[in-house]
Amino acid sequence: xxxxxxKNINNEEISDIDLPEEIFxxxxxxxxxxxxxxxxxxxxxxxxxxxxxxxxxxxxxxKLWKQKGTGRARVGSAKSPLWRSGGVTFGPQPxxxxxxxxxxxxxxxxxxxxxxxxxxxxxxxxxxxDLNSNKTKETLSKLNKFGFExxxxxxxxxxxxxxxxxxxxxxxxxxxxxxxxIYDSLKYTHIMFSLDAVKNLMEVLK
Numbered sequence: 001x002x003x004x005x006x007k008n009i010n011n012e013e014i015s016d017i018d019l020p021e022e023i024f025x026x027x028x029x030x031x032x033x034x035x036x037x038x039x040x041x042x043x044x045x046x047x048x049x050x051x052x053x054x055x056x057x058x059x060x061x062x063k064l065w066k067q068k069g070t071g072r073a074r075v076g077s078a079k080s081p082l083w084r085s086g087g088v089t090f091g092p093q094p095x096x097x098x099x100x101x102x103x104x105x106x107x108x109x110x111x112x113x114x115x116x117x118x119x120x121x122x123x124x125x126x127x128x129x130d131l132n133s134n135k136t137k138e139t140l141s142k143l144n145k146f147g148f149e150x151x152x153x154x155x156x157x158x159x160x161x162x163x164x165x166x167x168x169x170x171x172x173x174x175x176x177x178x179x180x181x182i183y184d185s186l187k188y189t190h191i192m193f194s195l196d197a198v199k200n201l202m203e204v205l206k
Contacts (some may be wrong), residue, residue: 002118006125006195011145017125017195023205024118026111036101036109036182043098051091054079106182107205113185122190129153129194131161139165143172152188154180154197177201 001018002025008014057079064075075082081089117123124146131139139162143151150171155162157176166174173184177197185191193201 004118004123004125006127008127009129009131009142014127017198019118019198020202023111023202024115026108026115028116029108029112032105032109033112033182033186036106037186039099039101039106040181040183045097047095047097049092050094051088053089053091054081054087057085057087059085109182110180110185111205113182114191117185117191123193124190125193125195125198127195129155129159129162129192131159131165134161134164136165136168140169146190146192148190148192150188151190151192152180152184153192154201155194156197159194178204 002021004017004019004024005013006015006017054077059077059079061077061079064078065072067074078086080086114123131142151173153162153166153172153174154177155174157163159174162174166172171188173188175184177193177200180201
């Protein structure tokens with residue numbers, strides 16, 4: 001088992017927790033993490049790039065000169081891809097870039113990142129993230145006690161004070177435990193879990 005300290009919102013140690021090694025002491029598999037990030041980015045891609053083919057270009061379809069007898073190269077219309085302002089040959093069209101990745105591989109990649117955070121003391125567990133208000137200034141004063149540069153906070157969506165008070169903070173992001181992903185886990189230097197969130201996450205990553 002991996003033993004971590006449980007802290008309160010004032011960054012004071014209050015108790016210990018034993019975490020399963022198969023989740024929080026998983027070996028770092030860099031290529032698996034790379035594949036998971038690549039999959040995440042591809043699934044986020046909108047794929048709206050588009051070019052106009054000769055059928056979509058505005059212009060006349062009139063044949064510019066007769067086929068034979070002029071000595072010039074034969075040509076159909078001014079919308080030919082060979083001409084300036086003509087259509088584009090084999091240009092990009094709207095498409096879906098997403099692809100599936102085995103669920104077990106995605107879970108193992110997340111375990112790999114979380115375990116690396118634990119080994120580098122960049123993961124903290126807080127007993128409760130109860131806030132008295134949804135004011136950003138008050139929440140920031142509490143988070144500053146931890147001294148983290150960029151922080152991902154994982155709790156429950158029902159904690160509206162947390163979600164509202166952190167949404168305008170540049171280097172802080174609060175999410176529900178079900179929304180944790182490989183990209184955010186790497187983007188933010190530190191991860192803060194509420195005790196309930198880490199217990200729920202362990203059920204998902206078993």
